[in-house]
Amino acid sequence: MTAFLALVRKDIRIFFQDRRAVIMSFVAPILIGSFFGYVFGGASRSSDPGRVTVLVVDQEAGAVSKAILSKLTANKTLAVQNSTLEDAKQLVRKGKAPVAIVIPPNFGKLATQAMFSGRERPKVQVYLDPSHQMESSMIEGMLTGYVMEAVSKEAFSGDLGRATVDDSLKQLESVPAQESAPLKGFLQALSRYNQSTQSNQTNRRDAGLSVPFELSEEKLTSRQGTEYNPYAHSFGGMAIQFILFMGIDVGIGMLLDRQRGLWKRFASAPLSKWTLLSSRAVSATLIAMLILAVVFAFARIVFGVKIEGSLPGFIAVCAGFGLMTSAYGLLIAALGKTPQAARGLSILATLLMVMLSGAWIPSFLFPGWLQSATKLVPARWAMDGLDGMTWRGLGWHEAVLPVAALVAFALIFGTIAVWRFRWETE
Amino acid sequence: MLQAQGLKKAYGKLVAVDGISFEVNKGETIGLLGPNGAGKTTTVSMIAGLLAPDAGQVLIDGKPVTGDTNPVKRKIGLVPQDLALYDELPALANLELFAALYDISGAKASKAIDAALELVGLRDRAKDKVATFSGGMKRRLNLAAALLHDPSVLLLDEPTVGVDPQSRNAIFDNLETLKSRGKTLVYTTHYMEEAERLCDRIVIVDHGRVVANDTLAGLYRRLPATNKLLIDLVDGSKLSDPSALKAVPGVQSAELIGNRLSVWLKDLSDGAPGVLAWLATGGHPFDHVSSEAPNLETVFLTLTGRSLRDS
Secondary structure (H helix, E strand, O other), rough: HHHHHHHHHHHHHHHOOOOHHHHHHHHHHHHHHHHHHHHHHHHHOOOOOOEEEEEEOOOOHHHHHHHHHHHHOOOEOOOOEEOOOHHHHHHHHHOOOEEEEEEEEEHHHHHHHHOOOOOOOOEEEEEHHHHHHHHHHHHHHHHHHHHHHHHHHHHHOOOOHHHHHHHHHHHHOOHHHHHHHHHHHHHHHHHHHHHHHHOHHHHHHHOOOOOOOOOOOOOOOOOOOOOOOHHHHHHHHHHHHHHHHHHHHHHHHHHHHOOOOOHHHHHHOOOHHHHHHHHHHHHHHHHHHHHHHHEEEEEEHHHHHOOOHHHHHHHHHHHHHHHHHHHHHHHHHHHOOOOOHHHHHHHHOOOOOHHOOOOOHHHHHOOOOHHHHHHHHHHHHHHHHHHHHHHOOOOOOHHHHHHHHHHHHHHHHHHHHHHHHOOOOO | EEEEEEEEEEEEEEEEEEEEEEEOOOEEEEEEEOOOOOOOHHHHHHHHHHOOOOEEEEEEEEEEEEOOOOHHHHHEEEEEEOOOOOOOOOHHHHHHHHHOOOOOOHHHHHHHHHHHHHHHHOOOHOOHHHOOOOOOHHHHHHOOOOOOOOEEEEEEEOOOOOOOOOHHHHHHHHHHHHHOOEEEEEEEEHHHHHHHOOOEEEEEEEEEEEEEEEEHHHHHHEEEEEEEEEEEOOOHHHHHHHHHHHHOOOOEEEEEEEHEEEEEOOOOHHHHHHHHHHHHHOOOOOOEEEOOOOOHHHHHHHOOOOOOOOO
16 A cells, blocks of 8 residues: 555656646646637627627618618627628628628619519629638528518518509509409508508508517526536536646656656566556546646636536546546557657547547537547547536436446556556566 | 576567576675676566566575565565666655555655665755756666665666766675675676676676676686786787797787787786796897786687677
């Protein structure tokens, strides 16, 4: 036991002696977690929400285009700017704005006419930055709704609408009565409706088509009224990433011990293989849990990240991930031939593991097959477990599966490490 | 005390150790002498339990050194060729760790560490990080780390590699102190001077085999000549046939290069007067005479046909 404790103490002491390791393990996840948290929603929690810039080239400058512009401007997610056609195209091309909308001359008149007859529909030109496809699609959807509202309002109550109805009724006079009767009746009724709204300002305001439903949005987090805190995910993700890097250092450190001849001292002493490997596993697990504790303590104090779910579940996930990381380090030590050769390959493997865990971008954005495939990635279980116990506010029983998966990975890695470890040294 | 019996170790087709056997008595110091790649380190690794031999066994006080936790390993102290220390930790922390490997802690550890540091002259640097030590100091600390559990057998694998002459002398003083305390030392080196100075007996190893195992005097007795007489002639060209010197009693062989005449003698005091008289009477005046004692380099050359350092 003396040897075991001394080996654990030595590992922890050496870890804290290495300033680079301490910075990488504690400071880096806090800095990068803060950045990602801010970018992925942290900014929108502040008073200055991030807006999508939309350039509008209003070539009509009429009632309909002004109504569309007004609705776009009223949307809090958009920053609408008037522009000229050339400037708008140039800015989108340079990536300064994701989308530009060009409302053509006579848009209101042509669109209103197109509503009641088969006349050619006017074209609203939209210029897109292909790297902002998601924002562009969102704006196109909004624009469709706003155009429908503005055009139908003009058709049912505006001057253009009345003129269009009168014009259509005149054209129907040349059509046989049997064919034109239904449409003629509709247009006459619409003309009467227009006349009535002309005299009644209240009705006129409400005229036209509108979206026949309202969206009611509620973010399902730990409990009603508790806001989603994006820092919870970003801090968890970055802690996972840098703890895995610490795991690499564990493996590289063991290879360096071998290279420096220290393994000879250990192997010449009356120590079991179990003592040598388990002491390293325990020290790495303790360091990993300490990193998680410090990172989440910072997130709690500065960004208000709370363990909304089960605290024992959170601790169990941290311990399971720490254990898995230590086994991962042992695996690197067992499979690596030299520290130099092992470092490059293990960094690549770690980055892939972190990427697939959803630590950088949430895994629900992955294609379906990839979401299923990432269940083979241990860090994914750690990410799910930490998300579940923090912002999702799940109970301890929801931690059981992630913890079981992490322990299973630790056992697999540990078994391979023991099997492949080069015990003999010369 | 220590018996290596028919040790064999191969790495694929490469046979590193091919049936090495020797014994070391309590308090004795033996030198494992051989060129790089001769199999010295592999042999020491098998004795220390770092490597399992393909064949043969190692016995300490009649007990085999097998298994990780075998208590017999407590009788062995290994000083590896590498500086097996944590540079980032103070000397004291290193020694506390290495003591703990043998289940030594608390006051017992402090006492052992104090004694080891005292021996190697590093007591005043105990709290300094190893990274701040010179190469020689690290070598001495490397030695101290092997002494904490008071082993009866010390395995020293080239413990003076890369150190300056002053530090080498300091290490030798430490080893002589340990020898005087009755420790059994197994010292591997390819420096003949070290083996000559320290060892009671020399085991010469080459290509994984024991070529000779004897005391220094015993090894010298195997040489056809034990001393070399060097004579600078005034005019070497006058001595047309140096082999004629073989007629002088005690002369084994002679060689003339320029004005320098080298004469190998069975015994210096018996043979030298005759050689000098032969030259004087033969009309070969000389202006300088010196002699070279035999050394292990000569022994190795004689036994293997190769130089220790060039092998």
